[in-house]
Amino acid sequence: MIELDNIAYSYGGGELLSEISLKLAPGSFHFLTGPSGSGKTTFLKLCYGALVPTAGTVQLFGKDVRDMDRDDHAMARRRIGVVHQDCQFLDHLPLRENVSLPLTVSGRDSLEQNTNLKELLHWVGLGNRASALPPELSGGERQRAALARAVIMSPEVVLADEPTGNVDWEMSQRLLQLLVELNRMGKTIVIATHDMNLIRSAKNHVQTRVLRISNRKLQLAGADL
């Protein structure tokens, strides 16, 4: 699915990540932790091919990212749902069109879009906000909308970068619950977060693997959690 083999990533003359190997198994649930600036976002970008490692190999669904052209990357991203910390919406489109955008760009018909969309917006609790523009949404609504957009194509993997970074405890629990439900549907989940309470809370619902980026390396954490 997604396989990182002894990768390193350098930026601006300095090495940000080094000697990292990881294989994301189908249906697994990972947390990625580490201090701010440790490279969590960079790691996630390497996982979905937005960045190419300076050493080592990243394989997405059996293909080396270095051998993938732009169309291959686009196809891979339809199988990987990404939730950014800043959500990244098209502000001129209402919520329903933003959420269904992955279906639109992949040429799915509008009937399928409407069916999936209604269910999905209801699932994330935004059924009554379908016509709102992104700037009109609260932080929690934006995060849930970003999650809905990430999963509307029924991807095999969901990568979420600080999905609870801008929301209160109650909303972070709601988002976590949605991600746990996705995992129970067989999706592979990777959440980058520095929120230890979120990780502890998740451990009550699902079997997770906690990874920590420290000193440019990826380590298995857990004893202190």
Next chain:
Amino acid sequence: MSVFVGDAQADRVVPPTGFTARLTLFAAGAMAFLTVFALALSLASGRLAVRWGDELAQSSTLRISAPSEQLQAQTILALRVLESTPGIASARALSAEEQRGLLAPWFGPDLPVETLPIPQLVEILETEEGYDAAGLRLRLAAEVPGAVLDDHARWREPLERAAGRLRLLGWVSIALIGATTAAMITLAANAALAANAQVISVLRLIGAQDGYIARAFVRRFTVRAFLGAAIGTFLGAGAIYLLPEAQDEAGFLTGLGFVGAGWFLPVLIPPIAGFVAYAATGAAARRTLRGLS
């Protein structure tokens, strides 16, 4: 055709307004307006060249200058020479009335031609093959010393050349207008792509192929250029239609405008402008998307 039919939902991914929309509409409209005039100029000069060629070709004039008592004899002699010259279909001396008509624009209608030492003019019509002008001049010099042959070549050739150049100038203008349209639409497309870097980033994040992103921009610019050019063409054709018609007194000029089926030519301008925009925006989009990481 799919460019115009499009995909309503896909079209909405690119924010709808901005100065690039107005720039594209204005540039396409203004250029189409100018193209109508360049096209009219080119067609008019083409007609002029044909008209000058037709009116002056295969005809010549013989001018006989002699003392009045010899003028008639020399005219008869010249007509005999002309009738026996291969390549001449007919030759006839202009009547005093006809000569008066020719001079009327300069001297008025009451000119007493008979009392003035005006040369006798002989109109010569050639056959398809034409005659040997050099040989005829030699014969006339020997037999009718007062006759001067004007085969119109010295008038016709520079006029036809000038009309040809004018027509070429019209086509060059159209090519330049097309290139300028392409350059301006490329600039507008580049500005739109740069201004929408965030949109492109989001579309890539959710799995849009670059071809899809490029098409969204290309379709928008193509439609804008087509509409702008349609408006410009309509206004340009209207302005040409309202130009005053050439009067009989200025019959030498055919007037700037379209004639008959020529009126359908401006209809081609909007689709061509759309195609130019399609090609220019497509190239700009592919280049920009390649450059964006």
